[in-house]
Amino acid sequence: MYTSRMKFMNQYKVVFLDWDGTLCASRFWGQWATGEMAGAYQVIQNEFFAHHGDFIVRWMRGAESAETACSLLSGITGVSSEELLEGLAESCREMQFISIAIPSQIKQLRDKGVKVVLATDNMDTLSRWTLPALMLDGLVDEVLNSYALQALKRDISPLGESLFFAEYLKMHQILPGESLLIDDSGKNSIVESFGIDFEQVTKEKTATAILDSLLESDTIPL
Ligand SMILES: [Mg+2]
Structure with a gap:
């Protein structure tokens, strides 16, 4: 088990999951x-x-x-x-999950009442081809794609709000501190300035390991 600043899973209402480099390593072409x-x-x-x-x-x-x-x-x-x-x-x-464990981990999180949202700086390719082929719409609660939002995860409004996450959180009445982003891109740690917890995926600390750690954490009394 690695040391983590993450809270226990039952303190999160939503887990945002990055796609490229986090859940998937497949390349265009x-x-x-x-x-x-x-x-x-x-x-x-x-x-x-x-x-x-x-x-x-x-x-x-x-x-x-x-x-x-x-x-x-x-x-x-x-x-x-x-x-x-x-x-x-x-x-x-033909894109593939980085580990075959991912879909069942997502399902387990959702079974425990945590929303799981794909949060990805991505292209029209995701909605046109990847989502339907992998049936991702049925796997997660929602897909947030920069292509549709016209903003990247790190984009900030002049008022200091997240152009990517703020609307989703407001709509679902979730406080930023009740959410976690799991992402391989260090640049996206800027979400911590909005109050969203951030956990960086690395070679040593894979998305599967982080999700396992989250799933295990809810057995520990608060
Ligand atoms: Mg990524």
Whole structure:
């Protein structure tokens, strides 16, 4: 058991779970990593994901789409937009949980009355292909996607409110301190400034380990 600043599970009304790097390690166009499309895959990783951060952030804030991304990438890779889009859709439909234990851990949390919400800086790809293929809508209570919210998890309003989490918490009458974000991105620890607890996923401290620790914690008397 690792030391944690987390409260006992029964002090949380909602657990927010990040997707990429937390629940899932699958890559866009991952099926192209080997084989005849490997060259294009490398260009996508080395050029697009490494050097087009502004485009990717605009995409995650809902101002671009899979189509505009594939059109940009067609110019970089020489692969047609249509083939890129089909490859992207396929990779998104085939995404996998980082551990097969995750769905049952989510179910156990929900069975104990804690809401589980997918909270992800993501693209239109999630709602178009990944959610239906993995039937994620039935697994979690709600999906918060930056693409629909037009704000990232770390985005703050001029009044200092979270542009990503505040509305959900208000709507469900949950105080920030009754919520926890489990996320691999250190940048998102900024949610602590809104009062949301933060637990960072690392190689040593996986999402599965954190969820196990939470599930065990409710047996300890308060
Ligand atoms: Mg992540």
